[in-house]
Amino acid sequence: MNMTELQHFSDSALRGTQLRGTASHDVPMRKYTSWRAGGTADRMYQPADMEDLLAFLRSVPDGEPLYAVGLGSNLLVRDGGLRGTVLMLHGTLSGLHLELDGSVYAEAGVPGAKLARFAATHNLCGAEFFVGIPGTLGGMLAMNAGCYGSETWERVLRVQTVNRKGEVHVRTTADYEIGYRHVALREANEEWFGAAWLQFTKRDGEAARQEIKALLNKRIATQPLNLPNAGSVFRNPPGDHAARLIQECGLKGKQIGGAQVSEKHANFIVNTGAATAADIENLINEVQEVVRQKTGIKLHPEVRIIGKKLV
Template structure:
């Protein structure tokens, strides 16, 4: 492992051998060799170039809200973008840096009486993560509001990609196919609407989320994609799996599509629950539940 990253980047917050559990919504995850918290695009570029020059594997994350990091942690450099959280409103456009919370972005739009991001009012992820996976809820998706995204390519170039170039589909964008591409910012094209109407819709959706989702517990959000013709949560419920527990990970009794950390849970616990749910639903209904949550990191036995 390199030992001079901190001295190379004196203006960037750098942590060595830091537990990723402190930065994930599940409160799980092993150590990263290096954690970096850039505040500018220039710093992101410098970190990526340095890592490439030193053959240092690089992983980029935001709020880690729909992510499971293995108990073995992540090799190399992990760049966390949450310090890049500026949001700018200009006319009917809202531009947010990748680390900005999508909730905060939706709120900024609301305050400007701009409609189009109401569906995102309760999504806990970052803008970058939301673009990466075309996040959505309650009938809305990022693709419906996004005009363009600024990305850093694997070649180190900053480019602006249009909505069409991002090739959005259900929980998918073209960025997932381009290894090393990093979302830096996103611009949303919205429409003017009465503030009270926007606020009422956002408040209604947040109330519905609070009533149906286990927001009081650490979780990785919606674990499984919606299978064609089915609802993952209903399949899990009908399989009698609510309350199923492995270690500290449990299928929520409030919403079957969520796996919560009821205390002391590990990434391995989460993965055990996921595998059990997939196997049970496949046996009972012949439906394979594909994970929506991203699972990354090394095994414990790969730790140095």
């Protein structure tokens, strides 16, 4: 199927069928990524709900590349853009409730802060760390996001996934290879997270609320939250901190175009105003190379970089 036919597909899929979501074309991904930089996606579909997502997946032609995106807080889309369709899961899939067994059921579009506050309201502890991660549950499951000694998958009982045939699976942690900022399905299937059941501990909600406040203050004090960024750019190498190595190499403040290694937190790259995705990617590569030359340690990016470079 060529581009014109695909364009026609996404128009007619909405006109002629039961789909209830929102489709758009030529979508500037800088509006959907926290770096506020990058190229255009050919198509975007934001489902109305889970049923609608499944109906959409069943109607997508084979071969159409699909990318799930939540809050875009760990994502760089190159300036040449993204061929295919973005499944926009933030602003939808927002189901969140307590199950009878005390576990929390949350859909993939639920933001971390909402999850943390929901748990505290229900006198559950262990979800506080989610408050400072500006991602959706889907993105946090994909990244095994974590901080201050806690990780997303430590809390997972089961996940519900969807595939491009519009089929639903319920999977347990045993189905995945799980590590530091790493999650991979053992069978090589293309699946996305639709929801998860999470387990927390019963406790006084007031203590959890105090912890949430303290964690937010800690972030404000240590992170450059006034400029667009994507959190930590590199994974920490075993036994060390990427920020420490970058700082030691004298890279704080280093700038390429509109991208700058933050003066406040060396593992953050900020967009000072008009950074292109190429500025950011070039700075990532430069930092990686200088750290490798000066310390012998190869830093691995935590952020996901997708799409095509401008030619």
